[in-house]
Amino acid sequence: GAGVSQSPSNKVTEKGKDVELRCDPISGHTALYWYRQSLGQGLEFLIYFQGNSAPDKSGLPSDRFSAERTGGSVSTLTIQRTQQEDSAVYLCASSSRLAGVSEQYFGPGTRLTVT
């Protein structure tokens, strides 16, 4: 596609349930990033993929959060046993980075509400 797409656009879940958020990066982009935007914490980095590997997972807030990427393309962010503080907008970005710095292109985000 022309840009980064994310699904679903909105997700409401009950506390304690697991959720999966999906990201489709720009075709050909080797790098993929997940960020979280919340009222309390602002915009914060979660995880970075290069191909199917995740060399930087430093932003994942707890072991309830995990992510994978398959075929060097689609990525899924999974949150287990959701808590109310997980409510946020989850943004995915992709770039053509192989090394150094790159321009990241963002998707529209998934708004997660935990009730």
Place this chain on the structure above:
Amino acid sequence: AQSVTQPDIHITVSEGASLELRCNYSYGATPYLFWYVQSPGQGLQLLLKYFSGDTLVQGIKGFEAEFKRSQSSFNLRKPSVHWSDAAEYFCAVGAVLHNTDKLIFGTGTRLQVFP
């Protein structure tokens, strides 16, 4: 530690007036700097970036920014604001290591434009 400060949480200007949004960074090495804009319910759109070279960089939508190393600043400017510029603006620094180029964001400045 790397950080980005946007001192102004909210700015209001009249349409046609000039605009300057402030951004200060803390980063040990050569900074890679970005400005992104976020319209309500949308993802982040890259306005401009500074990697090296000319310290005055031009971006989309008539925006420009000037990198001043002595002041650790990267302020965003526009000579004449349009009503469609109303949005939230984020300054970011790229924290570049061999295994990542994650973005560290400021807390954002919300721009309101009056007719």
